[in-house]
Amino acid sequence: MTPRLSLYLPGDTPLHRARADWKLSVLLLAGIGVFLVRSPAVLGPCAGLAAVALLSVRTPPRQLARHLTGPFVVLALVPAAAAVFQSAATAVTVGLRLCTLLLAALAVTLTTRTSDILDVLERALRPLERTRLVNAAAVGLAVSLALRFIPEAFHRFHDIREAQAARGLSGSPVALLVPLAVRMLKSAEDIAAAVDARCYPPPAARHTERGGAAAAPPPARSPAPAGRKDEEATG
Amino acid sequence: MRVTLDAVTVRFGSRAVLQDLTLELSEPRIGLIGANGSGKSTLARLLNGLVLPGEGTVRVDGLDTAEDARAIRKRVGFVFQNPDNQIVLPIVREDLAFGLKNTGVPRREIPERVERQLAHFGIAHLADRPSHALSGGEKQLVALAAVLVMRPELVVLDEPTTLLDLRNRNVIRAAVAALPQQAVVVTHDLDLLTGYDRVLVLDEGRVVHDGKPRIAVPWYVEHCS
Amino acid sequence: MTSSHTPRRRAARRRMETKDVVLIALFCAIIVVLGLVPPVDLGVAGVPITLQTLGVMLAGAVLGPVRGALACALVVLLTIAGLPVLAGGRGGFGVVPGPTGGYLLGWIPGAFVTGLLVTVLATRPRSRPARQAATVVACLVGGILVVYALGVPWTSVSTGLSLRQSTVTALYFLPGDAFKAVVAGLVAQNVRQAYPIERR
Structure with missing residues (x-):
């Protein structure tokens, strides 16, 4: 029982083939754009366009329905609240805005590999x-x-939960979370050593040169060469 | 490779984990044994600069671990005890590529080297598996592969079989025995040491015995257990 | 093995080390997992709540301001990258402009302030109950006040509700969040006692 860790849906539609950086840029611009306009005459076609984009992905209907339940609740509740507390016009504007964004974002999320999105984000950084x-x-x-x-972490959480249940401690978040956090902290030392042992960081980015394991106190007598030290980045 | 320790002392807080150690390690197969807390894991970690000496120096083929840890780690591979914590990337293939990317291996060469290493261990079918879904034995094999793919000249193994069940222990034993490289092995698994060139027995931060396994192992069993 | 650091580490601008990156990633994992596991029915106002925001406060209180905030930033990054890492399997770019986007982004300064307050308030007092109380206060201020300070106006912009109405919606979640802050404070204090790490 392990969570599925990507929303990506393999396929070969035009949106799948589009470049990830373009898709994310358009999404970002749309995100800003729809908050700059109020007119339903502009927002309506935008929402329509987003819906067409989402349909072009050809998601199996059942999966699409599952993905849409979250946004649908938002889309139903928010305009309803706006209609009650504000005015019908606001409700329409808000509804169309969110409709545009949520549908377009879902279309991009479904058609772009996580690794591609991360590549774009890394380039943006x-x-x-x-x-x-x-x-x-x-x-x-x-x-x-x-x-x-x-x-x-998910497995460890379940292991701990089972162990606690066996000891009659079920249901106490403190009894669950303390061992989980302590276990993760303890393994951090080993993981860091394993990362360092395999020559991290890569040569192109030697910002954290010799980020030794925590077990390794930096020797006061042998500081890293000055040239490198100047490049060190801070958190 | 020749590793030399010169008057090395390591302290964690006020406790001396290793005391005034002077050693030269150059044999193809060296075993490190000793009780828990005797300092053998720390000694292993000195060999690639994961732990730096508080006093004294550690040199690997003349390079000081306190100054050239990076160059040394490229040539000295390290396999840890707990396979859960040493596979650091989500997919097996990515994990093997991690060390290669870090050492500046040209990008187009990486996939082929990864494939070849996995095939060598007979685990090519694991290439696209998520790391967390592997069994304990598979994890340790992948971890070993991820170190060997970097073509180290010396491999340091810190209790590589301790957390494995019997069947997987045999798989790792065979893999370690077949290593073409020089190897330093920290272990509680005394059978592993048969045929080794040299065995060091550690106790409270000092080397208390140093010799061939057929003498050192019985000595350890007699004196330290 | 315990870590021992030389006093040289006290330099104001300390660099990021591998272990810091690892801790950030592991606490990001904890935050994600707390959103994935079935909600704990806390019986507060009958609202089943997940423990995800508890993870946010915990990151700040245990790791300290910088690493805690970065752990939350990593969760945000994964969310934007389209991974279903938020409670109930939500994720994707659409979360940010949505009505709850401000709360998500608010985690970053929230964890920072939590960590900062724990450092300032909870490391001084001698008595255990006093430290405990201070940690809980830090979680309340950082995990609720700061997060809501970003979340409420964001909801208002995203949905067209007035600030006052957005505040009223937020109040609905307040009892649950307050309970989580208390739990986070207790957990953080215990964790720091069981496994002290250098705070940043």
Whole structure:
């Protein structure tokens, strides 16, 4: 019993073939754009376009229905609330805005591989690297590690829950979460050592040169060569 | 490769884990044995700069681990005890490629080297599996493959069989025995050491015996258990 | 093995080390898992709630402000990347402009403030109950006040509701979140006692 970790739906529709960076840029611009206009005459066609895009993905109906339940609740509740508290006109505007965004975002999410989206995000972060606030290699590693250890954390959670249930402690979030967090903290040391042992970071981004394992105190007598040290990024 | 430890002391807090150790390791097969807490894992971690000495120096083919850890790690592979924590990427294929990317292997060469390494271990069918879905034995094989794909000259293994069941233990034993590389193996599994060139027995941070396994292993059994 | 750091580490701008990246990723995993596991029925106002936001407060309280905030930022990144990492399997770009997008983004400063307050308030007092109380206060302020401060106006922009109406909707979740803040405070204090790590 492991969570499925991607919403991507393999296929060969025009949206599948479109470049990930284009899809994400359009989505971002649409996200800003729809909040700049109020007129249903503009928003209506936008929502229609988003719906057409989503239909072009040819999602199996049952799967599509499952994906749409979340957005549908939002789409039903929000305009309803707007109609009650504000006016019918606001309800229409808000409804069309959300409709455009949620459907278009779902269309992009379904047709773009997670790895492609992450590539685009990494490229988008790259200009920020010069500011020394972002380290693309570290971001890439963090994403990969998270994907690797989400299922692991899930298993550990269930193991702990079973063990606690056996001891009659079921239902106490404190009794569940303390061991989970402690176990994850303990394995962090090993995982970091395993990452370092395989020569992380890659040569192109030696920002965290010699990010030794926590067990390794940096020797006061042998600091890293000055040239490298100047490149070190901060968190 | 020749690893030399010169008057090495390692402290964690106020406790000395290794005390004034001077050693030269160059034999093809070296075993490290000793009770829990005797310092053998720390000694293993000194060999690729995962732990740096508080006093003294560790040199690998003349390179100081405190200064050239990166260059050393490229040549000294390390296999950890717990396979759950050493596979760091979500898909087996990606995990094998991790070390290669980090060492600057040209991108187009990576897939072929990964395939070949997996095939060599007879686990080519695992290439696209998610790492978390592997069995314990498969995980340890993948971890070993991920180290060997980097073509290290020396492989350090820290209790590679401790957390495995008997069948998987035999699989890993065979894989370790077949390594063409020089290997330093930390273990509680005394059978693993048959045919080794040298066995070091550690106790409370010191080497208390150093010799051929047929003498060192019985010595350890007699004195330390 | 326990880590031992030399005093040199006290430098104000310390670099990111591999272990920090690992801790960020692992707490991101914890936050995700707390959203995936079946909701715990806490019996507060009869609303079944997931423990996901508890993970957010925990990240700040255990890891400290910088790493805690980055763990939350990583969850946001995975969400945007289309992974169903939010409670109930939600994910995808659409979450951000949606009515709850502000709460999601609010996790980042929320965890930061939680971590900061734990550092300032909860490391000084000698007595255990006082530290405990301080950690709970940190979780309440960071995990609720800060998160809502971003979430409420965002809902208002996204849905056209007035600020006041958005605040009323938020109040519906307040009892559950307050309960989670208390639990997070207790958990964080226990974790830090069982496994102290250097705070950042």
